[in-house]
Amino acid sequence: MTCALHPGIRVSEIFGPTIQGEGVLIGLPTVFVRTGGCDYRCSWCDSLHAVDRRFRHDWEMMTPEAVWQKVIALSGGQPVMVSLSGGNPAIQPLGHLIDRGHGEGYRFALESQGSVSKQWFADLDVLVLSPKPPSSEMTTDWAAFDACLEAAQAKPQMALKLVVFDEDDYAYAKDAAARYPQLPVYLQPGNHTPPRPGNEDGFIDFAGVMRRMEWLVEKVTRDRWFEARVLPQLHVLLWGNKRGV
Ligand SMILES: C[S@@+](CC[C@H](N)C(=O)[O-])C[C@H]1O[C@@H](n2cnc3c(N)ncnc32)[C@H](O)[C@@H]1O
Ligand SMILES: Nc1nc2[nH]cc(C(=O)O)c2c(=O)[nH]1
Ligand code: SF4
Numbered sequence: 605m606t607c608a609l610h611p612g613i614r615v616s617e618i619f620g621p622t623i624q625g626e627g628v629l630i631g632l633p634t635v636f637v638r639t640g641g642c643d644y645r646c647s648w649c650d651s652l653h654a655v656d657r658r659f660r661h662d663w664e665m666m667t668p669e670a671v672w673q674k675v676i677a678l679s680g681g682q683p684v685m686v687s688l689s690g691g692n693p694a695i696q697p698l699g700h701l702i703d704r705g706h707g708e709g710y711r712f713a714l715e716s717q718g719s720v721s722k723q724w725f726a727d728l729d730v731l732v733l734s735p736k737p738p739s740s741e742m743t744t745d746w747a748a749f750d751a752c753l754e755a756a757q758a759k760p761q762m763a764l765k766l767v768v769f770d771e772d773d774y775a776y777a778k779d780a781a782a783r784y785p786q787l788p789v790y791l792q793p794g795n796h797t798p799p800r801p802g803n804e805d806g807f808i809d810f811a812g813v814m815r816r817m818e819w820l821v822e823k824v825t826r827d828r829w830f831e832a833r834v835l836p837q838l839h840v841l842l843w844g845n846k847r848g849v
């Protein structure tokens with residue numbers, strides 16, 4: 605049951621502890637709460653099971669308390685980083701969950717494309733904003749993105765995480781970094797073989813992803829873009845397209 609005071613959270617999956625595989629918190633033990641539903645449809649999304657409404661029967665409306673109890677069970681009650689991802693977690697009412705967890709010493713990171721802002725962003729410990737480059741076939745609303753930064757009030761640790769597939773994406777990443785010189789930048793090579801319905805754990809072109817990673821390293825070093833950090837999706841290197849890790 606959900607209630608008016610603490611509305612329900614649409615959950616796709618809760619898993620971990622595993623390690624954070626991407627960006628500023630890479631390598632850190634983390635429990636993931638992946639919410640269901642997204643306002644974007646990136647061409648290469650690796651989490652369609654939390655985006656596409658065809659999977660909505662696998663999503664569950666849970667009270668913040670029920671989500672919290674699952675996090676407690678997975679972590680054995682020992683405070684750990686909780687990553688709120690999705691889908692777009694910003695469209696879910698996560699403020700109460702964050703308050704509840706903070707009361708017991710847990711920390712919260714949010715991963716979002718920056719299309720929807722919420723006042724509770726200021727309560728996060730880490731805010732990772734991942735605006736989407738041209739290869740995604742999405743268009744960035746920079747005013748909406750700015751609103752996310754305003755909502756956060758510079759309280760959480762913040763970072764930009766950009767997926768790069770090609771030259772156009774790289775140019776977009778440079779532009780995004782120049783817009784927000786105060787934010788550290790993490791570049792990650794795109795996985796052009798993400799899971800797709802009927803092929804969830806299927807073929808993944810590791811060699812192709814690593815070639816793109818090498819190309820990206822060459823680009824930033826040749827450009828003397830010395831503030832950028834280039835990282836692979838570590839969980840993809842370890843487990844491919846496997847879900848729940
Ligand atoms: C699945 S998204 C969920 C959170 C939010 N919707 C977002 O996009 O930031 C988590 C991260 O995975 C990245 N991602 C999604 N598909 C990818 C792919 N095929 N290759 C590399 N990164 C990918 C996104 O860009 C984002 O940084
Ligand atoms: N280990 C691990 N690290 C991740 N970093 C971002 C993820 C995501 O899908 O949001 C993710 C994920 O699904 N697993
Ligand atoms: S914004 Fe994130 S979850 Fe939504 S479609 Fe794009 S990559 Fe997938």
Ligand SMILES: [Mg+2]
Nearest residue numbers: 650651689837
């Ligand atoms: Mg992922």
